[in-house]
Amino acid sequence: MSASKNKNVLIYRLGSLGDTIMALPCFHKIKDSFPDADITLLTNKPVMAKAAAIEAILGTGYFFDRTINYPVGTRDWKVLLDLIKQIRALKIDTVVNITPVRSKKAILRDKLFFMAAGVKRLIGFDVLEEDINVVTDPQTGVNEWEAKRLARRIKVLGDIDLEAPQNWDMRLTPAETNAANTYFDLVAQGSPVLAISLGTKNQANDWGLINWQALLIQLSGILLNWKLIIIGAPDETVLADACLESWGREGINLCGKTTPRISAALLKRVSLFIGHDSGPLHLAACSGVPCVGIYSARNMPGQWFPRGKNNQLLYKLPECAGCGLETCIEKQKKCILSISVNNVQQAALKIINSGKPKISPVLYN
Template identity: 55%
Template sequence: MKKNENKVLIYRLGSLGDTVMALPCFHKVKESFPDADLTLLTNRPVATKAAPLETILGTDYFFNRVLNYPVGTRNPVVFADLIWKIRSLKIDTVVSLMSTRSQLAVKRDRFFFKAAGISQFIGLSDDNADSPPGNSIETEWEAVRLARQVNALGPIPLDDNRYWDLRLTAFELQLAEQALYTIPHRTPIIAVSIGTKNQSNDWERNNWTQLFEQLRASLSGWRLVLIGAAEEAERSNTILEAWGGKGLNLCGKLTPRVSAAVLKRASVFVGHDSGPMHLAASVGTPCVGIFSARNLPGRWFPRGTRNRIIYHRTECAGCGLEICLEQQKKCILSITVNEVQKAILETISIRTQTGFLA
């Protein structure tokens, strides 16, 4: 196989957080097939506020074109059309960056791609199905799992910043500066995102409001910048009001990539287990992450060593619930305002001591 002559299909579903976690693998594919014609196969977002994968990766480096389809469809016409489109591109290699799959799902994926004329599979062996090797109680970090899944391409150094590079353009960085033009350049910023797709991950408005009311006195010279989807703008305004109005509510006003450029300016990010948290981590901004226990600890923690993860493990940890009624979200709602405030102030103190705020 001559890698520089290949036509490669990259298969990855998901939205913001899923995409950021797969960034090192996207870089590895590009590194392994530097001159290949790359096609991205992904999903159309289910939620209106979810960002399409291509708006996160950009359109001029990681792939040449996008094919997408509605997740969960059973329509044979949709599948036949997708197979025809893939066959017409004469693709010979597929790299699967999919989430954990059952052996049946892996076999089904191989059958589909064979029908589409693809002969070489990376990340679609039976060894990649189900759980990671070993008997660890904790869940394997998603970035490690994905790197292991495509180990046929070679090792991926997940501690190397280059593999987390979104390759933001000069224009995107300029748009971020324009969005922040009312904040003097050397003024320290706390970036905040209070949005979440799941009710079970929501720390709730009263906690957020109290947190920033308490922090105001300690960080009087700082500015808040709130990011997220347009649907989160009204709720985010209450946070800005609690801060005294000193900052910006940019919810719904930025693309994911310009949001990343804005987050690059921040000294710390505070938010739920969410896409914006992973976006902040990808550009090197330390995160204070407020986690529910719907997932076991570890799998969806952000990259980097300067983050403060607040996670209370309860007996029902790993439930996977999107809506928690019976236990009334006791995992995330047991996290106190003082606990989060302490984590933020300690993160800022460390950054100050190491010269990051100079």
């Protein structure tokens, strides 16, 4: 197919930090497929205060030329009509849909919406059953990786090499890199650096401050020449201060002080990252850092694994695994709280002591 006739392209993508990182290879493929196009991104307004806007993750001026933001799930006909008018005014001829598929009814509704906006070419709207319901990947025995699911949606544009580093390049600017270096040099001074993030949008994914403090006390006694950097949202500052106190040595609390892109530039220079199944974990893995991921079992293993093969991903799978709960009251977070401080410490030391990157197994029960 020729991309030369497609001068005004719209990418339809919803999500926050982790979701956006998972879609990064698709953004690269779209950019490569329509190199001369004027590209608009239709996306959601951040659903909560601590969720980053997509421009803060992907930057501006490379993957797209502008964004149109709207409230997810709106049924306000005035809002929808205004969106249609904006799309028509931009003379969009092609829409590439890489937003998660909720149902066949939803995909049909989206298709009719874009047709009403005058769009002639629709890519990513012909979905398979596995695009709606996550299936087990026969090659891995776990749920299909989200990055792979998204890449399949736009296969008409060509195959995407999910192993290629260039497909995970966030196109950081020199200014962003310089800002990150300033923060890094405040603490590193030639020493290896451990980075952590306590952040998570969902209570079910939170390992708990007591566990984090115990972990840092242990690691501080082992990693004698290491420094600590903590990244996260502004509302995690107090928790991060408590973790720095437990670490007891050189470190810096950058919660609320760095954008996602400056954090990504910063993470390129650290030696190890530890975090929940949340956006910062995917940001670190995207930056090439080996990660220890502390996972709840609200989602089954596989779909939301971070990029990379030198990670240690900690899972416990009780009988209630796969519940999908954002808040766990009845089982009192049995899954994630069954992961011990020693489990995480051992996973971190396994990465540190490995001579070469290896494909790491998921650590189950």
